[in-house]
Amino acid sequence: MGSAQKPSIPKGMRDFSPIEMGRRNYIFDVVKSVFRKCGYKEIQTPSLENLTTLLGKYGTEGDKLLFKVLNSGNAFEGVLPEELENSNALSLKVCEKGLRYDLTVPFARYVVLHRNELTFPFKRFQIQPVWRADRPQKGRYREFYQCDVDVVGSTSLLNEVELIQIVDEVFTKFGIRVLIKINNRKILQALADVMGCPEKLVEITIAIDKIEKIGLESVKEELRGSGIEEKAINILEPLLLAQGSSSEKLSLLKEVVSNSEIGLKGIQEVEFILDIIKGLSLNNLVELDLSLARGLNYYTGAIFEVKALDFEIGSICGGGRYDNLTGIFGLPDVSGVGISFGADRIYDVLLGLDKFPAKCSETTQILFSNMDESVINFSLTQIQLLRKAGISCELYPQTTKLKKQFEYAEKNGVKFLAIVGEEEVNGGYLNIKNLETGMQERVNVKNLAEKMLNFFGN
Amino acid sequence: MGSAQKPSIPKGMRDFSPIEMGRRNYIFDVVKSVFRKCGYKEIQTPSLENLTTLLGKYGTEGDKLLFKVLNSGNAFEGVLPEELENSNALSLKVCEKGLRYDLTVPFARYVVLHRNELTFPFKRFQIQPVWRADRPQKGRYREFYQCDVDVVGSTSLLNEVELIQIVDEVFTKFGIRVLIKINNRKILQALADVMGCPEKLVEITIAIDKIEKIGLESVKEELRGSGIEEKAINILEPLLLAQGSSSEKLSLLKEVVSNSEIGLKGIQEVEFILDIIKGLSLNNLVELDLSLARGLNYYTGAIFEVKALDFEIGSICGGGRYDNLTGIFGLPDVSGVGISFGADRIYDVLLGLDKFPAKCSETTQILFSNMDESVINFSLTQIQLLRKAGISCELYPQTTKLKKQFEYAEKNGVKFLAIVGEEEVNGGYLNIKNLETGMQERVNVKNLAEKMLNFFGN
Numbered sequence: 001m002g003s004a005q006k007p008s009i010p011k012g013m014r015d016f017s018p019i020e021m022g023r024r025n026y027i028f029d030v031v032k033s034v035f036r037k038c039g040y041k042e043i044q045t046p047s048l049e050n051l052t053t054l055l056g057k058y059g060t061e062g063d064k065l066l067f068k069v070l071n072s073g074n075a076f077e078g079v080l081p082e083e084l085e086n087s088n089a090l091s092l093k094v095c096e097k098g099l100r101y102d103l104t105v106p107f108a109r110y111v112v113l114h115r116n117e118l119t120f121p122f123k124r125f126q127i128q129p130v131w132r133a134d135r136p137q138k139g140r141y142r143e144f145y146q147c148d149v150d151v152v153g154s155t156s157l158l159n160e161v162e163l164i165q166i167v168d169e170v171f172t173k174f175g176i177r178v179l180i181k182i183n184n185r186k187i188l189q190a191l192a193d194v195m196g197c198p199e200k201l202v203e204i205t206i207a208i209d210k211i212e213k214i215g216l217e218s219v220k221e222e223l224r225g226s227g228i229e230e231k232a233i234n235i236l237e238p239l240l241l242a243q244g245s246s247s248e249k250l251s252l253l254k255e256v257v258s259n260s261e262i263g264l265k266g267i268q269e270v271e272f273i274l275d276i277i278k279g280l281s282l283n284n285l286v287e288l289d290l291s292l293a294r295g296l297n298y299y300t301g302a303i304f305e306v307k308a309l310d311f312e313i314g315s316i317c318g319g320g321r322y323d324n325l326t327g328i329f330g331l332p333d334v335s336g337v338g339i340s341f342g343a344d345r346i347y348d349v350l351l352g353l354d355k356f357p358a359k360c361s362e363t364t365q366i367l368f369s370n371m372d373e374s375v376i377n378f379s380l381t382q383i384q385l386l387r388k389a390g391i392s393c394e395l396y397p398q399t400t401k402l403k404k405q406f407e408y409a410e411k412n413g414v415k416f417l418a419i420v421g422e423e424e425v426n427g428g429y430l431n432i433k434n435l436e437t438g439m440q441e442r443v444n445v446k447n448l449a450e451k452m453l454n455f456f457g458n
Numbered sequence: 459m460g461s462a463q464k465p466s467i468p469k470g471m472r473d474f475s476p477i478e479m480g481r482r483n484y485i486f487d488v489v490k491s492v493f494r495k496c497g498y499k500e501i502q503t504p505s506l507e508n509l510t511t512l513l514g515k516y517g518t519e520g521d522k523l524l525f526k527v528l529n530s531g532n533a534f535e536g537v538l539p540e541e542l543e544n545s546n547a548l549s550l551k552v553c554e555k556g557l558r559y560d561l562t563v564p565f566a567r568y569v570v571l572h573r574n575e576l577t578f579p580f581k582r583f584q585i586q587p588v589w590r591a592d593r594p595q596k597g598r599y600r601e602f603y604q605c606d607v608d609v610v611g612s613t614s615l616l617n618e619v620e621l622i623q624i625v626d627e628v629f630t631k632f633g634i635r636v637l638i639k640i641n642n643r644k645i646l647q648a649l650a651d652v653m654g655c656p657e658k659l660v661e662i663t664i665a666i667d668k669i670e671k672i673g674l675e676s677v678k679e680e681l682r683g684s685g686i687e688e689k690a691i692n693i694l695e696p697l698l699l700a701q702g703s704s705s706e707k708l709s710l711l712k713e714v715v716s717n718s719e720i721g722l723k724g725i726q727e728v729e730f731i732l733d734i735i736k737g738l739s740l741n742n743l744v745e746l747d748l749s750l751a752r753g754l755n756y757y758t759g760a761i762f763e764v765k766a767l768d769f770e771i772g773s774i775c776g777g778g779r780y781d782n783l784t785g786i787f788g789l790p791d792v793s794g795v796g797i798s799f800g801a802d803r804i805y806d807v808l809l810g811l812d813k814f815p816a817k818c819s820e821t822t823q824i825l826f827s828n829m830d831e832s833v834i835n836f837s838l839t840q841i842q843l844l845r846k847a848g849i850s851c852e853l854y855p856q857t858t859k860l861k862k863q864f865e866y867a868e869k870n871g872v873k874f875l876a877i878v879g880e881e882e883v884n885g886g887y888l889n890i891k892n893l894e895t896g897m898q899e900r901v902n903v904k905n906l907a908e909k910m911l912n913f914f915g916n
Contacts, residue, residue, distance in 0.1 A: 007571045007787040010506050010555050015568055017575070018499035018582070025500070037845045039822035039852035039870075041476035042483070046601050047505065047557075047587065048468050048525075067506075068528040070553055072591035074545045081539030087532045095528055097468050099505075110473055113465045117475070119869040121855055124476070129505065133530035143504050156855035158834070165842070279835045280842060329465040364497035376616070377737045384623070384738060387495045394497035397579055397614035411577040412497075 012134070012142030019361050023350070024145075026360035027343055028127055030173050031147050034166055035125040040149055043124050045106040047131075048097045055092075057105045057328070065132045067142075068095035099131040103148040104325065104338070111152055112329035120153025120334075127343075139348065150319075150338025152326070157269055159337050160302045160321065161276050167306055167317055167339065168282040174346065175355045177309040178284050178316070183292035184270050185299045185320070187253065190263025191239070194256060195232035204228070204236070205293035211240055212291070239290050246274055246288035253290070269301060298322040304339055308349050316345045365456060366393035366416045366432075367409045373399050378425045382418070382445060389449035391456065393418075409435055416452070470592070470600030477819050481808070482603075484818035485801055486585055488631050489605050492624055493583040498607050501582050503564040505589075506555045513556075515563045515786070523590045525600075526553035557589040561606040561798070562783065569610055570787035578611030578792075585801075597806065608777075608796025610784070615727055617795050618760045618779065619734050625764055625775055625797065626740040632804065633813045635767040636742045636774070641750035642728050643757045643778070645711065648721025649697070652714060653690035662686070662694070663751035669698055670749065697748050704732055704746035711748070727759060756780040762797055769807045775799045823914060824851035824874045824890075825867045831857050836883045840876070840903060847907035849914065851876075867893055874910070 009015065016024060032042070048069060055063055068091055075094045083090045100106055103126045111118065127147045134140055149166060151159040164180060171178045188208075192201040203226035207219050214222075219240070223233050239256065242249045250267055257263030270288055277286050292305050301321035308316055319339030326334045350356050366386065368379045379395050386393045396405045402419075409417050419431040419440075430448060433440040443451055467473065474482060490500070506527060513521055526549055533552040541548045558564055561584045569576065585605045592598055607624060609617040622638060629636045646666075650659040661684035665677050672680075677698065681691050697714065700707045708725055715721030728746055735744050750763050759779035766774055777797030784792045808814050824844065826837045837853050844851045854863045860877075867875050877889040877898075888906065891898040901909055 005510060005787055007511065007567045008508060009504055009511075009567075009571070010508055013504035013506055015504065015572065016502040017572070018501060021500040021502060037848070037850045039825075039850060041821065042479040043476060044474040044479060046467055046471035046473065047589070048471055048601065050466060050468055052463060053465065053467075065530070067530070069557070070526040070528055070549055072523075072525070076542050076545040076548055079542055081542065084534050084537050084539065084542075087534040090534055091528055099527070109465045109467075113467070114473065114475070119866060121866075123852070131505070143506065151855070154855045156857075158828075158853060158855045161838070162852070162855075169845075276835065276838065280838060329463055362494075363499065367497075370616075377734065380619070380734065380738060387627075390495070392495045392497060394581070394620070395616060397609070397612045397616045397620075399614075408577055408579075 010142070012136030012140075014141060014143070018363075022361040023347060023356050024343065026356065027174075027346055027350070028145075028147065031149075031170055031341055032125070032127070034169050034173065035149050038123075038162060038166055040123045040125040043107075043110065043126055044128055045100070045103075045110055045126070047100055047129070049100055049106055049109070051092065051096060051098045053109050053329075054098050054101055054105060058101055062101060065134055066101055067099040067131045067133055068092075069097040069099065070094060071096055100128070101132060102130050103128060103146045103340070104150075104322075107148070107150060108325045108336075109329055111334065112326050112331045115331060118153075121151050121159070122153055123149075123151045125149040139344065141344065145343045147341040147343055148338055149340075150336055152334055152336035155323075155335045157272050157302075158276075160269075160273050160304075161280075163304065163319070163337065163339050164273070164277060164286055165280065165282070167304070168284050170317075170341065171306070172283045174350060176311075176316075176346075176349055176353065179307050179309055180284055180286045181289040181292050181305045181307065182270065182273065182286060183289055183303040184266040185293075185301055185303060186262045186266030186269065187257070187290065188266075188293060190257040190260035190266060191236060193260055194263070195228065195235050197228055197232055200226060200228055208236070208240060208291050209293040216240060242290060246270075246286075249288050249290060266301075273302065294318055294320065298325055300324065302337060311349045311352050313345055313349060313352075315342070316349060317341045361413070362392075363413045364392050364394050365414070366391065366418050366452065367405065367412075367414045368393065368395040368418045369402060369405050369420060370396040370399050371402055371405075372421055375420050375422060375425050379418075379420050382420075382430065382448060386449055386452060389453055391449065391452050406435075468600070470594030470598075472599060472601070476821075480819040481805060481814050482801065484814065485632075485804055485808070486603075486605065489607075489628055489799055490583070490585070492627050492631070493607050496581075496620060496624055498581045498583040501565075501568065501584055502586055503558070503561075503568055503584070505558055505587070507558055507564055507567065509550065509554060509556045511567050512559055512563060513550075516559055520559060523592055524559055525557040525589045525591055526550075527555040527557065528552060529554055558586070559590060560588050561586060561604045562608075562796070565606070565608065566783045566794075567787055569792065570784050570789045573789060576611075579609050579617075580611055581607075581609045583607040597802065599802065603801045605799040605801055606796055607798075608794050610792055610794035613781075613793045615730050615760075616734075618727075618731050619738075621762065621777070621795065621797050622731070622735060622744055623738065623740070625762070626742050628775075628799065629764070630741045632808060634769075634774075634804075634807055634811065637765050637767055638742055638744045639747040639750050639763045639765065640728065640731065640744060641747055641761040642724040643751075643759055643761060644720045644724030644727065645715070645748065646724075646751060648715040648718035648724060649694060651718055651721070653686065653693050655686055655690055658684055658686055666694070666698060666749050667751040674698060700748060704728075704744075707746050707748060724759075731760065752776055752778065756783060758782065760795060766807050769810050771803055771807060771810075773800070774803045774807060819871070820850075821871045822850050822852050823872070824849060824876050824910065825863065825870075825872045826851065826853040826876045827860060827863050827878060828854040828857050829860055829863075830879055833878050833880060833883050837876075837878050840878075840888065840906060844907055844910060847911055849907065849910050864893075 129143050129145050131143050192198045192204050207222040211219050299320035300323040303320040305315045306317035321337040323335045383393050417433045429442050429444045432443050587601050587603050589601050650656045650662050665680040669677050757778035758781040761778040763773045764775035779795040781793045841851050875891045887900050887902050890901050
């Protein structure tokens with residue numbers, strides 16, 4: 001390669017090939033079609049936000065994972081040598097903008113900035129990449145897409161019901177069997193109250209969020225490590241282990257939090273949702289899971305998480321209700337509820353279960369051979385007619401040996417080769433070769449589009 | 459707003475509302491469908507590239523406009539105080555990555571990195587945002603989408619023809635009348651040779667590129683300023699002013715460059731393309747424009763530019779052939795040709811000419827009123843059936859006054875309101891109110907989906 005640059009891409013970043021794009025587009029098309037059918041509208045926000053918008057919203061760890069963008073012009077003008085000692089402060093001085101870390105905070109910012117143009121309840125979906133300076137590892141990337149769907153400005157639990165319907169329909173369309181787990185932050189709050197350590201709610205939820213990953217003993221160890229007493233842990237334990245139906249768990253729970261107003265409210269919310277869902281005969285099971293907390297601290301009501309039943313992978317979808325997300329941008333009392341579909345994991349599940357439809361990697365349907373310059377005009381005319389009929393086709397651009405053109409067709413998964421020579425032009429027909437079956441047929445140009453449409457229509 | 463943050467977005471950045479998204483999606487859907495029908499396949503590259511990939515590809519000005527991303531971790535570790543004096547060098551030390559500036563260079567990098575997986579000729583399209591730290595002004599943003607379509611690995615001029623067909627079909631679909639201007643870099647090179655200053659090719663092309671903007675006299679002034687002699691300028695002048703048909707211009711040109719091999723080759727290329735195009739009866743005119751040069755220095759053959767005929771705006775599409783783009787990444791002799799559609803300008807033209815189809819801002823088709831909690835289950839069941847039939851509908855989430863729900867429907871452009879109460883449930887029907895005409899009709903739930911499909915099908 002001589003002195004040429006060796007091409008590379010930054011770690012944790014990916015190129016997407018045509019086949020991968022076909023599959024990804026399939027995923028996005030399915031979720032979008034379901035979102036739209038349920039009345040959600042698409043928005044997009046810029047990739048770059050002011051760092052003041054992003055900082056402090058994702059915890060100390062999140063702040064560290066933000067990609068910061070250097071101010072344009074002379075970014076270091078006026079920086080004093082001693083400022084080099086405090087890398088963090090300096091980075092904020094020389095970088096005013098950062099790349100979007102998720103879609104929720106930009107959405108909250110959007111709602112506040114555009115509140116006078118919006119009609120509430122506002123149902124929106126948003127599918128865009130986000131960036132995190134995480135350590136790259138298998139299945140974790142520094143740039144990845146989120147598919148978020150949220151309702152803001154309505155406290156009605158019917159929104160939670162609708163989101164569960166969306167989850168059910170999306171995964172039914174994908175052919176992925178899932179378990180839809182729900183919980184409620186109010187119940188978790190009540191448990192912390194009953195345990196006598198309401199101030200430890202965050203530690204408790206973080207610990208119990210890990211029960212599936214690290215097991216009961218390690219969770220208890222973590223709770224002890226957070227300074228929670230053995231007596232309090234004992235109150236929690238039976239609930240962590242509860243394996244029965246949702247209604248059995250709710251009964252058990254009602255006893256434990258019987259004196260907690262917020263706890264009973266949380267139970268009532270879960271019961272309302274489960275009750276309505278029962279009447280809708282969904283394809284997938286919805287189940288109360290008291291160990292479900294999820295890392296994010298802004299949930300205030302319902303919490304959702306979706307697991308694939310037939311494929312070993314983390315949650316493929318999750319979300320919940322947040323009562324105060326826009327408060328930080330000056331708009332209090334706007335309640336929201338939403339879920340986010342993990343496109344990368346859904347991709348892995350669909351691939352692992354071989355559920356991608358063949359159609360999603362569709363390619364050119366007919367390749368016109370190019371062996372004789374004198375018939376190019378004839379070919380181009382036929383191609384124009386076929387394209388007008390909606391059939392994808394192309395002329396091999398070089399006049400060359402048929403073998404090479406065959407190879408091109410095969411490698412690109414083209415179904416038909418149209419062989420055109422002087423004889424065909426004079427006779428007003430084409431020789432159409434089905435590259436899957438090897439069968440060849442003479443087709444009059446008058447019937448060409450109709451004939452091919454019939455084939456591809458099936 | 460008290461101590462809350464005032465929400466804002468960085469200058470030159472935009473949010474896209476549902477209506478804007480509908481229109482943008484319409485633009486992207488049209489170009490994608492045409493690209494696919496012509497056998498082009500979609501790829502995507504990451505937003506962040508290594509700065510080594512981007513630097514030096516866009517000229518000194520371009521380098522300044524790159525958004526650089528601060529290294530994660532302690533970016534300033536080991537930076538010496540004296541390094542603060544050279545802002546440019548320091549920025550490259552603390553930033554290894556940058557945001558994509560266009561789609562062409564990442565595509566060249568992609569082709570080289572994946573050359574063993576690709577089948578050539580490789581026909582790809584790519585629709586992604588790019589970022590430039592340009593001074594924001596009307597119609598110019600720091601984040602905007604490019605829609606690129608290219609063929610690499612084929613020198614055949616049939617690729618140029620296909621790209622012109624694509625341009626013609628895309629703008630026909632949009633209902634925008636355009637002039638498709640073509641030129642050839644070889645002709646420009648020959649002119650510079652004939653003028654006796656081949657080394658001034660860049661200056662000449664930059665100057666004549668401006669003829670429409672600044673006029674003949676200013677172009678001549680610029681040429682003089684570049685040290686080009688009056689005699690040489692006189693050779694160029696008649697060609698700059700040539701207003702006749704493409705074939706008249708070609709005749710004039712043949713005389714001027716009659717001794718230039720490269721010039722005659724360029725003329726031959728243009729003639730080949732125009733000749734084939736003539737047989738395809740396109741909807742828009744394709745015309746040779748010798749003043750067409752475009753700023754980019756990597757074009758080596760055909761140059762394209764598209765202007766809207768009925769709307770005052772710069773070029774809405776452009777491109778050309780580049781013979782050596784992947785050379786810099788170590789893969790010589792890969793010729794490519796491509797064009798890029800300017801989505802933002804096309805948006806402005808479609809809006810200005812009122813050519814966006816009404817369908818592209820489609821919203822919820824039926825809103826179910828919510829006035830009585832006891833009938834929610836009934837409504838949800840009907841909604842489920844309608845959605846299954848492909849109709850977008852939603853239940854107003856709050857049980858509240860009908861007036862508020864009417865307002866919500868109106869502001870969201872909903873066509874029908876389904877009024878449901880105890881009477882309707884008992885009778886097994888709905889009252890469907892057409893919000894455009896004000897007409898109300900009682901519809902039996904058994905015929906609901908069919909009836910609504912009939913309506914929306916029209």
